[in-house]
Amino acid sequence: SSRRRHTRYISVTGVQTCALPIYLKELLSLEIRVDRRLAQKRTLSAKEKKIPTLRQVFEGLKIWDKEFGSKTVLDIEIKRQDLIEKKAPSPQKMVSRVVEEIKNNWNKEQTVIRSFDFAVLDELRREFPEISLAVLTHQDKTPFIDIYQRFHPRIWAPHHQDLTFTMVQNARELGVEVIPYTINTLRDFERAIELGVDGITTDDPTLLLQFLKR
Numbered sequence: 232s233s234r235r236r237h238t239r240y241i242s243v244t245g246v247q248t249c250a251l252p253i254y255l256k257e258l259l260s261l262e263i264r265v266d267r268r269l270a271q272k273r274t275l276s277a278k279e280k281k282i283p284t285l286r287q288v289f290e291g292l293k294i295w296d297k298e299f300g301s302k303t304v305l306d307i308e309i310k311r312q313d314l315i316e317k318k319a320p321s322p323q324k325m326v327s328r329v330v331e332e333i334k335n336n337w338n339k340e341q342t343v344i345r346s347f348d349f350a351v352l353d354e355l356r357r358e359f360p361e362i363s364l365a366v367l368t369h370q371d372k373t374p375f376i377d378i379y380q381r382f383h384p385r386i387w388a389p390h391h392q393d394l395t396f397t398m399v400q401n402a403r404e405l406g407v408e409v410i411p412y413t414i415n416t417l418r419d420f421e422r423a424i425e426l427g428v429d430g431i432t433t434d435d436p437t438l439l440l441q442f443l444k445r
Contacts, residue, residue, distance in 0.1 A: 263281070285307070285332050310346070322351045346365075347368070347369070352382050365385060365387070365388050386407065386409075388411065388432065391419060391422075391423055394409070394428070399427050410428065410430035420433075420439060
């Protein structure tokens with residue numbers, strides 16, 4: 232419904248803040264800010280500047296997979312700012328809404344859900360164990376074995392500066408992929424690969440591709 236409140240919480244890279252209440256139809260009328268790295272390469276179309284719903288993302292990926300004969304795995308992050316704003320939706324409500332969209336419009340086998348919020352991951356693990364999890368951490372002192380036993384994730388996504396070679400090997404021995412975030416420089420690309428990570432999260436995929444082709 233266009234009258235239903237969509238969300239009042241916005242997460243910006245490096246900043247956590249609370250936005251004014253906004254209706255879904257108002258949110259869809261806004262334009263995203265174009266990243267300066269992309270803006271230097273090409274001009275986005277009016278459609279590309281719009282904020283898609285999760286359902287629209289699913290629809291676009293179905294078209295992509297059909298055209299290219301691929302089977303995309305979609306990695307969805309759930310952000311719930313309960314530490315900043317106590318009126319944030321409960322983990323149960325957030326998880327149920329996202330999973331409902333996945334069940335009705337996508338494929339659970341082609342989905343990974345990630346979060347820093349252990350309450351969200353607990354809810355997913357308890358109610359929807361068939362969906363793969365990715366655990367995001369930052370300067371977390373919890374031993375990885377404890378994280379593994381709690382969530383049995385498919386992916387561990389720590390901050391890249393937190394990683395050591397031993398940590399990567401320990402996770403991989405348990406069958407967990409290690410995909411650190413957010414790596415944007417050639418020097419850090421090289422370090423991550425030397426550590427033996429399974430993937431890299433970056434804001435600059437063009438630079439990463441150039442590095443990998445060297």
